[in-house]
Amino acid sequence: MALCSALCLALLAGCGADPVPDTAAGEVRRLLDRRAHAVLAGDERAYDRTERPARGTASPDLFANVRAIPLDSWEYRLSRLERSGSRATASAELRYRVEGHDRAPLTAERTLSLERHDGQWYVTSERPAKKAGEQLWDQGKVRAERGADSLVLGVGRSPRELRSYRGLADRAVPAVSDAWPGKWPRKVVVLVPRSLKGMAGLLGAPASGYRGIAAVTTGEAGGAGRAPADRIIVNPEAYGVLGDFGKQVVLTHETTHVATRTRTTPATPLWLSEGFADWVGYRGTGRTAAQAAPELRRAVRDGEPPAELPGDDAFGFGTDTGRLARAYEGAWLACRMIEEGWGERRLTDFYRAVGAHEQRAGAVEDALRDVLHTTPEEFTARWRTYLRSELG
Missing domain, CATH: 3.10.450.50 (Nuclear Transport Factor 2; Chain: A,)
Structure with a gap:
């Protein structure tokens, strides 16, 4: 003392x-x-x-x-x-x-x-x-729209725009709750700045790294669930060009990150966390693999399917856009394959098992063995076959 x-x-x-x-x-x-x-x-x-x-x-x-x-x-x-x-x-x-x-x-x-x-x-x-990130109120007068399960805060946005975000968020929360049986607050806070520059200011990072990224979720991974609520930060420039379907998928994807945050740890590879979030986003929409994975489909049809699941580096926001799209699509299809082959419950159990590992090394291998009763080699081979059958 x-x-x-x-x-x-x-x-x-x-x-x-x-x-x-x-x-x-x-x-x-x-x-x-x-x-x-x-x-x-x-x-x-x-x-x-x-x-x-x-x-x-x-x-x-x-x-x-x-x-x-x-x-x-x-x-x-x-x-x-x-x-x-x-x-x-x-x-x-x-x-x-x-x-x-x-x-x-x-x-x-x-x-x-x-x-x-x-x-x-x-x-x-x-x-x-x-070197600290801005707060939304540093960028101007904040407007608020409170929903049943959401709070949308925006700067330079009309009440009508914020109400549209509120509707998307209020649909995302129950959709995520239905897919993720774990305990989570079942509420989201969405921040809508004036521009891409405003988004970058909130994140304390250069705007160039988030160009083309529709939204990100901030928060502390892992932990005991006592961390403050996450924030979903929207890039209005990239998000605004999406259609209604795309906007809903993106917000449901980000809400999934909020729900799974305490089960997402340094042991969780990005292909699993991002793939699972996309799986929840597309769940129940009837979207086919060919519709949702056009970049990967092109690679498969050109005889250049990926040899292995995407590594963390493939998900970097500043990376090649085609490579980034293929990483997300391949990760989604890996989770979709688990759901189709082993069932939804096994998919969520697998996610939890990987995150519960004390370190990255061996986390996926042990969860594949204990939950899916397979090996990394068998799983990768099955995934590559699945890509060819769904996208070929």
Whole structure:
């Protein structure tokens, strides 16, 4: 405990900087507490009393931008304070929870610029910390549409657009629940930014890596189920060109990742996690292999079927689009083959068995033996034969 206290004091003082008086750190903490309480209570006047925007700046109006989000908690934890006269920079961890969806607070690293006037500290700006991803409200005023099993949050999107996402999400949740017998929250939060650039900002990554990707799911893999709820983040540019069928498949696919998250571990290869999500997405749609796997069908008909199941590297977002499509199609057909040959229950049991393994090495091999009573060599050969029969 003594070591922890010493470390906390060192952080507040700032590494290599002049020590900050305890009164300044205490005053800033109280300021952030008042700010958090105002946001949570929806008290605009109290929030305005924590701010003194710098002249000539156009900082986002955080209070207005988050107002539509149903918040259950909002808290700042000061981790570092660097002061120079009447100005200071605070590093803080923002912890917030969306009501009815998050099982624990989500965290966001924030940087706040401060200024002291008449004996009081004020926030002049708040922004994501360097190298930290943006939050949706950093990009503009958030609109919210609450569904039976979903919450859709968007920026720069009309209520009609957000309602369409809500309908897709509300259909995805029961479809996933019907396919995945495991315990999961049976709720999803969908974020719809203004553009691909906005999506990349939320992920803290270059936009080029997500061009053509309709949506991704963020969250902590594995664990005991106490992690905060996942977020499905939509790329409106790629998602928007899909038809109604494609939009539903994509959102059901991503919702499957939310449902299987605690059973998806470092032992789970991407061909299984992505293939299973596609299998749930296409389940019950009547889509044939030829319709859903055009790239792989072309390769099979050209006499170039894959020799083995796709490795993790084949699923990289920045990879060749044809290779990426063949990876997803081959993974889906592997899961479809298991369902047709062994049954749906064996498919979900296989998924769980692989994820329960302590390490990647041997995970698939052991699950093939224990659940499907086969070997990797026999399974791969059967899959290659299945591809030729379905796509040839």
